[in-house]
Amino acid sequence: MALSVRVKRDLVQRWSHLDGKKGSLKTLCEEYAKWTLPYVFVPTGTNINTELQNSKDSIGAQAVNHLSNKIVSTLFPAQRSFFRLLLDQETRKMIEMATTQATGGNAEKAKEQVAKAMLELEATLADAEKAADEYMNMVMYRPQAVNVAKNLIVTGNTLIYHPEKRAPTVYNLRDYCVCRDLTGEVIEFMTREIKAYETFAPNIQAQLGAGGRKRPDGKDYGYDAPVTIYSQVKLEDDGKYYLYQQADNIELDTTGASWPKNKLPWIPLAWNLVRGEDYGRGQVADYAGAFHAINVLTGSLLNIVAVMGDIKFLVNPASHVDVDALNKGAPGSFHAGKKDDVSVVETNKLQDAQFIYSMIERYEKQISQAFLLMAAMTRDAERVTAEEIRRDAQELETAVGGIYSRLAATWQTPTAYIVLDQSGFDGLDDGITPRVVTGMDSLSRAGEMDNLRMFFFDLQMLNTVPEPILAGIDVPGLMKTIGTNRQVDYQSFTKTQDQMAADQQAAMEQQKQMEMNKAGAGAAAEAGKAAVSEAQ
Numbered sequence: 006m007a008l009s010v011r012v013k014r015d016l017v018q019r020w021s022h023l024d025g026k027k028g029s030l031k032t033l034c035e036e037y038a039k040w041t042l043p044y045v046f047v048p049t050g051t052n053i054n055t056e057l058q059n060s061k062d063s064i065g066a067q068a069v070n071h072l073s074n075k076i077v078s079t080l081f082p083a084q085r086s087f088f089r090l091l092l093d094q095e096t097r098k099m100i101e102m103a104t105t106q107a108t109g110g111n112a113e114k115a116k117e118q119v120a121k122a123m124l125e126l127e128a129t130l131a132d133a134e135k136a137a138d139e140y141m142n143m144v145m146y147r148p149q150a151v152n153v154a155k156n157l158i159v160t161g162n163t164l165i166y167h168p169e170k171r172a173p174t175v176y177n178l179r180d181y182c183v184c185r186d187l188t189g190e191v192i193e194f195m196t197r198e199i200k201a202y203e204t205f206a207p208n209i210q211a212q213l214g215a216g217g218r219k220r221p222d223g224k225d226y227g228y229d230a231p232v233t234i235y236s237q238v239k240l241e242d243d244g245k246y247y248l249y250q251q252a253d254n255i256e257l258d259t260t261g262a263s264w265p266k267n268k269l270p271w272i273p274l275a276w277n278l279v280r281g282e283d284y285g286r287g288q289v290a291d292y293a294g295a296f297h298a299i300n301v302l303t304g305s306l307l308n309i310v311a312v313m314g315d316i317k318f319l320v321n322p323a324s325h326v327d328v329d330a331l332n333k334g335a336p337g338s339f340h341a342g343k344k345d346d347v348s349v350v351e352t353n354k355l356q357d358a359q360f361i362y363s364m365i366e367r368y369e370k371q372i373s374q375a376f377l378l379m380a381a382m383t384r385d386a387e388r389v390t391a392e393e394i395r396r397d398a399q400e401l402e403t404a405v406g407g408i409y410s411r412l413a414a415t416w417q418t419p420t421a422y423i424v425l426d427q428s429g430f431d432g433l434d435d436g437i438t439p440r441v442v443t444g445m446d447s448l449s450r451a452g453e454m455d456n457l458r459m460f461f462f463d464l465q466m467l468n469t470v471p472e473p474i475l476a477g478i479d480v481p482g483l484m485k486t487i488g489t490n491r492q493v494d495y496q497s498f499t500k501t502q503d504q505m506a507a508d509q510q511a512a513m514e515q516q517k518q519m520e521m522n523k524a525g526a527g528a529a530a531e532a533g534k535a536a537v538s539e540a541q
Contacts, residue, residue, distance in 0.1 A: 016235035016251040020195055023182035030284060034160040034178055037289040040296040041065035045159045046177055061303040064369050065289070065296055068376035072288070073154035075377055079409065080417055081147055086138045088421040088439040090130035092123075096436025130437065133430045137421075140428035149173045153416075157276045161287030164194065167270040167423045178284070183273045185283050191273050193239045202230040205252075213252055238271060267422045267433070274416055276408070292375055295368040302368070306361045309354050317350040417441045460493040 031046075038046040042065075043057035051057070060066075081087050092100075100122070105115040141147070149165075152175045156163035164176040164183070176196055183194040202210065213232065237249040246269050248262035264270065275285025289296060320328055324346035331340055331347075372378075421439035464487065467475065488495035500508070 016195070016237050016249065017254060019237065020182065020197055020235050023184070023195060024197075027178065027182070027284065031178060033290070037159050037287065037293065037296075040293075040300060041069045041159050041289055042155060045069075045155050046179065049179075060296075060300050061307065062299050062365070064299060064372055068372050068378060069155055069158050069289070071378055072376040073151050073158055076154045076408070076412070077147060077150045080412060081141075081150055083147065086134045086442075087417055088134070088441050090134055090425075090432075090437055091440050092126065093436050093438055130432075133425065133428075133432070137424045137428045137430065140424055144170065145172045146424075149175055153274065157274060157285075158288045161276040161285040161290060163274050164196065165272045165274065166196075167272075167420075167427065169270075169427050181273075183283055185278075187281055189275075189278055189280070191240070193237065194271065194273050195238075196234075196236045198234045198236075199231050200234060202232055205232070209252070209257065212257060213255060238269070267419070268426050269419070270423055270427075272416065272419045272423075274412075288375065292372055295371045299365055299368045299372075302361050302365050306358060306365065309358045309361065313352050313354055313358070319348045319350060321346045413441045456491045456493050460487055460491045460495065463487045463491070 034046045035048050038044075039058055040060045043059055047055075047057060101115065101119050104119050104122075105111075108114045108118065149172055153163050153165055156175065156177055160178050162178050162183075164181045166174040166176070168174070180198065181194060181196045184192055186192055202213070205213070232252050235251045238246050239249070241247050245263045245265055248259045250257040250259050276287045277291075278285040320326055324342055326340060326342040326346045334340060418439065418441055421441070422433065425433060425439065464484070467478075467480070467483075470478070484495055484499065487493075
């Protein structure tokens with residue numbers, strides 16, 4: 006059996022090594038954030054009193070805000086759980102075999118008992134799903150998930166920490182480092198946090214100040230003294246992740262802090278990850294050229310507008326116009342001079358401004374399509390059909406569908422395991438697994454519904470076919486052709502010829518029975534009238 010040996014580590018030196026490897030990456034992320042949301046990745050040395058340098062156009066902020074909210078609302082819908090708890094097939098087969106043996110080989114009785122047990126299990130699992138969703142609402146997970154999505158879109162990387170019964174902590178690329186193997190699996194990551202001495206528990210404060218220790222700058226650990234915490238989580242040979250921590254240069258006792266892979270409360274995420282690399286690239290990086298062009302062109306347009314707005318007048322030096330009197334005169338006052346003595350300087354920059362504006366619109370359209378801004382997807386016309394909007398939305402949703410699939414595996418699934426564990430569910434080791442039912446799965450279902458709508462829309466065209474031509478059309482064959490081209494399994498909801506014949510026979514028998522009942526009721530009424538007549 007593989008053993009994990011805990012050794013003393015210099016986490017400060019390890020952090021310096023890992024952080025130094027991403028120097029240029031941090032510079033790029035600062036530029037990406039400047040074009041979109043500067044607060045996502047602020048430059049070093051920035052504080053609350055520092056004015057952040059924003060882009061000259063707001064399309065970047067609008068695009069990131071829109072796409073991040075769209076991703077979170079799709080991956081973590083507020084009205085339902087984003088996963089379902091299912092019993093894996095292997096465990097189900099074991100239960101069926103055990104039940105069959107317990108019933109003495111009676112397959113029918115065993116099947117009935119298994120079905121009843123599955124219904125009871127589904128009710129229990131539904132309660133666990135609801136409890137997990139309530140736990141996410143309690144810790145305010147979704148607002149933090151939006152911050153996660155913003156970091157992924159802008160910088161391509163982020164780290165989420167899920168403390169028990171508290172809101173998640175979102176780290177940007179400046180406050181964590183990560184190492185991956187060639188398959189992309191995380192083998193090590195580190196975080197760096199600066200906290201005040203007063204915020205630590207008494208036992209940690211005792212470790213920090215034991216033996217008259219001093220801070221790295223030589224000062225004593227005072228009430229509000231800043232302490233830098235270095236945390237390292239590393240995958241060891243036994244398949245578990247172990248935590249190691251240092252406060253400044255003091256190693257803290259983290260004995261027993263280990264987690265299996267499916268319960269690790271940290272989730273390192275990447276937007277687009279290239280094989281062999283530790284960090285990913287975001288959506289903004291993919292369209293950096295468009296963002297840069299908009300920023301430069303908007304600056305040029307603002308300069309032209311400033312020149313056009315700066316009105317200058319020319320006065321003929323040979324004229325008798327008193328310039329000072331003209332400047333001081335009230336509106337509507339009279340002055341001596343000729344009409345052409347005073348003229349306005351014309352810049353003739355309107356055409357240049359229109360050209361720059363058209364170029365800005367070109368790049369804004371690219372960004373709008375890439376970030377699913379619906380307002381820029383439809384054509385400029387008085388009447389835009391609902392089908393056009395639905396078709397464009399379907400095309401763009403499919404374009405980012407790979408992101409949904411990747412985030413389902415790297416974000417949603419680990420989150421499901423974490424919230425189930427922290428909400429008290431103990432069935433994860435007994436064959437119960439969460440299955441994500443949002444994201445790409447939701448998009449595929451929406452696409453199937455669109456195909457189904459188009460299938461029935463095509464069939465409605467039969468109402469416009471003249472009766473003589475309709476009589477010569479094989480309707481079932483036409484349904485087969487349309488269903489095949491629309492990718493609709495129409496046979497799952499259409500009746501067979503035998504079913505239609507049986508329904509027709511049942512309708513005829515029902516009609517016959519109704520006529521017999523009506524005839525019987527009429528005969529009874531006549532008999533009643535005859536009996537009354539005889540009585541009279």
